[in-house]
Amino acid sequence: MCGIVGYIGDKKAQPILLNSLGKLEYRGYDSCGIAIANNDIEVFKDLVRVKALTESLKPHDGKAGIGHTRWATHGEPSKINAHPHTDCKGKIAVVHNGTINNFLQLREMLAAEGHNIVSETDTEVIPHLIEKYYDGDFEKAVTRAVKDIDGAYTMIAMMAGEHKLIAARQESPLIIGVGDRENFLASDVPALLDYTSRVIYLEDGDIAVVTASDVKITHDGVPIEREEQKISWNIEDAQKGGYEHFMLKEIHEQPKVIRDTLTDFLSNSKPVVELAGVEGSTLENMIIIGCGTSYHAGLVGKYVIEELLDIPVRVEMADEFNYSGQASPGTQAIVITQSGETRDALKAIQRLKAKGCRVIAITNVIGSTVTRVADRVIYMRAGPEISVAASKTFTAELISLYWLALPYARVDTARLDKLVRDIRQLPVKVQQVLDNEDKIAAFAKKLAKFDNVFYIGKGVNYPVALEGALKIKEISYIHAEGYAAGELKHGPFSLLGEKTPVVAVVTRDATYEAIVTSIKEIKARRSPVFAFVGEDDDSTGDLADYVFKIPGVDPFLSPIVNSVALQLLAYFTAKERGCPIDFPRNLAKSVTVE
Numbered sequence: 191m192c193g194i195v196g197y198i199g200d201k202k203a204q205p206i207l208l209n210s211l212g213k214l215e216y217r218g219y220d221s222c223g224i225a226i227a228n229n230d231i232e233v234f235k236d237l238v239r240v241k242a243l244t245e246s247l248k249p250h251d252g253k254a255g256i257g258h259t260r261w262a263t264h265g266e267p268s269k270i271n272a273h274p275h276t277d278c279k280g281k282i283a284v285v286h287n288g289t290i291n292n293f294l295q296l297r298e299m300l301a302a303e304g305h306n307i308v309s310e311t312d313t314e315v316i317p318h319l320i321e322k323y324y325d326g327d328f329e330k331a332v333t334r335a336v337k338d339i340d341g342a343y344t345m346i347a348m349m350a351g352e353h354k355l356i357a358a359r360q361e362s363p364l365i366i367g368v369g370d371r372e373n374f375l376a377s378d379v380p381a382l383l384d385y386t387s388r389v390i391y392l393e394d395g396d397i398a399v400v401t402a403s404d405v406k407i408t409h410d411g412v413p414i415e416r417e418e419q420k421i422s423w424n425i426e427d428a429q430k431g432g433y434e435h436f437m438l439k440e441i442h443e444q445p446k447v448i449r450d451t452l453t454d455f456l457s458n459s460k461p462v463v464e465l466a467g468v469e470g471s472t473l474e475n476m477i478i479i480g481c482g483t484s485y486h487a488g489l490v491g492k493y494v495i496e497e498l499l500d501i502p503v504r505v506e507m508a509d510e511f512n513y514s515g516q517a518s519p520g521t522q523a524i525v526i527t528q529s530g531e532t533r534d535a536l537k538a539i540q541r542l543k544a545k546g547c548r549v550i551a552i553t554n555v556i557g558s559t560v561t562r563v564a565d566r567v568i569y570m571r572a573g574p575e576i577s578v579a580a581s582k583t584f585t586a587e588l589i590s591l592y593w594l595a596l597p598y599a600r601v602d603t604a605r606l607d608k609l610v611r612d613i614r615q616l617p618v619k620v621q622q623v624l625d626n627e628d629k630i631a632a633f634a635k636k637l638a639k640f641d642n643v644f645y646i647g648k649g650v651n652y653p654v655a656l657e658g659a660l661k662i663k664e665i666s667y668i669h670a671e672g673y674a675a676g677e678l679k680h681g682p683f684s685l686l687g688e689k690t691p692v693v694a695v696v697t698r699d700a701t702y703e704a705i706v707t708s709i710k711e712i713k714a715r716r717s718p719v720f721a722f723v724g725e726d727d728d729s730t731g732d733l734a735d736y737v738f739k740i741p742g743v744d745p746f747l748s749p750i751v752n753s754v755a756l757q758l759l760a761y762f763t764a765k766e767r768g769c770p771i772d773f774p775r776n777l778a779k780s781v782t783v784e
């Protein structure tokens with residue numbers, strides 16, 4: 191993982207590198223560092239976040255540099271393991287995002303040749319390899335060095351006396367930001383938004399030589415043109431806009447996100463088979479794959495698609511699928527990844543395609559890697575999501591799945607019309623939940639005192655319970671488990687009692703009576719119950735200790751309004767516990783390693 195940046199131009203590099211790095215902290219924030227070139231290269235790095243590094247540095251005049259914010263893979267977070275890493279003479283500096291599979295062999299070889307490798311990282315072999323192959327031609331040395339590396343080695347290198355940055359992309363994202371007498375490099379768009387909206391996405395295998403006035407890209411040694419694109423996100427999208435945290439801002443953006451995502455589908459609404467490029471064939475089964483929150487969105491999709499389309503749908507976690515998952519040729523696959531860069535999800539696409547499946551990707555990031563490897567892409571319109579814990583992208587993923595399913599719904603027209611009407615009403619219903627956040631904040635004050643909590647749901651709201659539990663454990667550090675309500679009695683009941691509350695998501699659908707029975711059984715074991723119930727549900731309130739009424743929507747769409755309520759519960763609980771909400775410990779938003 192990690193975020194990498196580079197700058198070369200007519201301005202001082204230091205403030206630009208640090209500002210851009212700060213925008214990439216969602217990718218990792220164990221430590222950070224920059225290297226700046228004048229005649230020599232100077233490296234400033236430490237076991238701190240970008241803000242602290244910025245405050246500790248004296249101004250530097252250099253007009254070219256590279257930077258890194260780390261999510262540790264090889265070696266614990268420490269100053270010595272922080273990037274940039276350098277060669278023996280400190281003339282070559284490198285920042286790297288990814289993992290090098292053969293780094294132990296390379297390390298042994300380089301050590302035997304006299305290279306002094308000081309950190310535990312895999313990255314440090316790169317500057318030493320470049321040093322090994324350098325015979326006066328920096329570009330040739332980098333090109334030769336990457337040939338030795340097996341793995342994901344997206345990196346930027348610089349060398350004293352050379353007025354250029356050399357970048358290589360392999361299995362992690364890298365974007366060139368094109369400016370006027372200056373050029374930028376970054377792992378992701380938010381790092382560039384303050385400076386330029388002109389970008390070039392590099393492809394795997396590309397090597398780019400970037401100077402202040404020129405960008406030269408080669409692939410397999412052959413010069414290649416990559417199209418320049420315009421970014422539609424603006425700076426405000428990537429700022430807090432008066433909210434205390436990005437997460438709260440992003441939760442509050444959801445009515446707009448639903449509207450924007452729907453508008454896009456309404457203007458180019460195509461049925462799923464057309465999107466999949468398989469017109470004329472019938473959809474017989476489907477497999478949905480994702481990680482984390484996107485996996486949970488896939489699980490909601492399973493309930494919706496199975497019922498509306500009357501076909502079997504399998505949902506797999508990408509990492510599990512990648513080792514043993516099977517799929518028949520011709521199966522329609524949907525891979526959900528908001529970032530479009532999650533390594534496990536990308537690997538799943540390789541496996542799906544090898545098995546002859548057609549792959550539709552649902553993603554939030556135009557130009558991300560997934561958009562190049564999937565057969566078809568569906569873009570949600572959530573805008574940049576900065577908080578590590580996903581909120582608005584989960585909702586946008588659900589909207590995308592509903593929209594994929596609806597044209598194929600084998601239900602009567604009246605039901606379909608109602609679903610479409612209700613889906614259009616969702617922004618209003620979500621706003622009603624947001625308008626009542628004070629009540630959820632009051633529940634959070636109670637919940638924040640516990641160390642363990644169960645979340646239960648049933649049917650289409652079972653994945654909502656899983657996602658609610660994931661959200662609260664990610665940001666409040668309370669141990670939480672999501673369970674299918676009926677399954678709780680098969681073991682976890684032994685943990686119930688006054689110290690173990692249960693958050694219950696109750697919807698007026700076929701599961702209603704059963705989940706009410708579960709709540710009665712839980713109350714008999716004295717667990718405090720926080721219930722999120724439909725606005726027309728007057729009976730569950732008598733059973734639960736704390737009740738929040740969710741605006742009425744079709745039960746099929748209830749995962750969206752229920753999830754927004756649970757996001758707020760997680761947010762306010764984490765706030766009550768004084769947690770660093772946008773950047774929880776040990777996590778990163780975009781996991782580009784296995």
Ligand code: G6P
Binds near residue numbers: 526528
């Ligand atoms: C990481 C993040 C999760 C996210 C998951 C999948 O683990 O911390 O919040 O749900 O990756 O991300 P994706 O970009 O593939 O949806």
